[in-house]
Amino acid sequence: MSRTVAGHAEQGRWRTRLAAAGALVALAPVLVAPPASAAPDYSLAATNYAGTQIAAHEGVHGSPRADAPEQTLGHDVSGHQGPVDWSAAAGAGAKFVYVKATEGTGFVNPQFSQQYDGAHAAGIIRGAYHFARPDVSGGAEQAEYFIAHGGGWRADGTTLPGALDIEYNPYGVLCYGKSPADLTAWIADFTRTYLAKVKRSALIYTSTAWWKVCTGNTARFGNTDPLWLARYGPDVGELPAGWDKHSIWQFARSGTLPGDQNYYNGPIGRVQALAKG
Structure with missing residues (x-):
């Protein structure tokens, strides 16, 4: 079978699986995983x-x-x-924020210090998140990279535990070329390492449709890692x-605050409790 024909076949399989999961699909054009020897793509x-991919899909x-x-x-x-402008964000009602710190094991947000420390200076409870790249390295390695570049936690009452952003692959195959069992093991490797190093459980950011397709809807993490869910709808x-x-519910891509809009599931005291541990 030619690469082109194989790609079309793969696209058809993903459309069927995502439709079954209740998602509206807009597939990325690249659906064939790159060779294992290729250098990691951070473009x-x-x-x-x-x-970034959830609204599109x-x-x-x-x-x-x-x-x-x-x-x-x-x-x-x-x-x-x-x-x-963190003073303006606080004035617009922001009580907490998550800031992207890292991606894979090869990218650090160049604005991280201004965004993370600036939120803290403005009195906003802040946390860091890691954009998962299961295609470039193991979960433990990425957890360690995340912690080393701002993703840790401190017991100051204003720092949230780190979060793992695991969603559609922006570089190619939706599930990073991994089976549900392999992706579940990768997430477990990340969260287990984070807990061992930081002594807090990481949040998991995802969408229900992606989780169903790419992890087989595993129930493994529900009792250990708080859920940060992405869904752009009325509930x-x-x-x-x-x-x-x-x-946490990420409910919109833009609004009165900079970045994406979220609700914590409860009053500010619940946010403070998560920060305190």
Whole structure:
């Protein structure tokens, strides 16, 4: 079978699997994994951020209901936004923020210090997240890289534990060329290493549709790692297996705050409790 024909066959398989998971699909043009010997591609790292692929693959289906239960407004940012005016963000209602720190084992957000430390100086509870690249190295290696470049945690009451952003691969095959069992093991390797090094469980950022397709909807992490769910619609919707509640809901790509818009599932005291450990 030619590479082109194989690529079309692969595209058809992914469309079927994502449709079954309830996602609206806009597949990336590259669907064949690069050779194992190829150097890691970080050409998109400066513009990859939490949810960068989710809206493209799953669509936007509305805004949160006005009668939603009490929630705390926050957001997430990455290097492509540049320096953030944190005083203005706090004035617009931001109570917490997650900042992209790293991607894979070859990219550090050049704006990380301004964004992470600046949020803290403005009185905003902050945390860091890592954009997962299971195609370039192991989970433990990426957890260590993340911790070494700002992804740790400190017991100061204003620092959230780190988060693992695991979503559609912006560089090629949606699940990074890995089986559900292999991806589940990769996530476990990352979260186990993070817990051992930092003494806090990492949050897991994902979407339900991606989780179903790429991990086989494993329930392995629901009792250990808080869920940060991406869904752009009027409500949170179905959760991935294993979780009976979410901690954070990323509900929109833009709004009054810089970056993406999030709600913490509860009042500000719940955010403070997560920071304190």
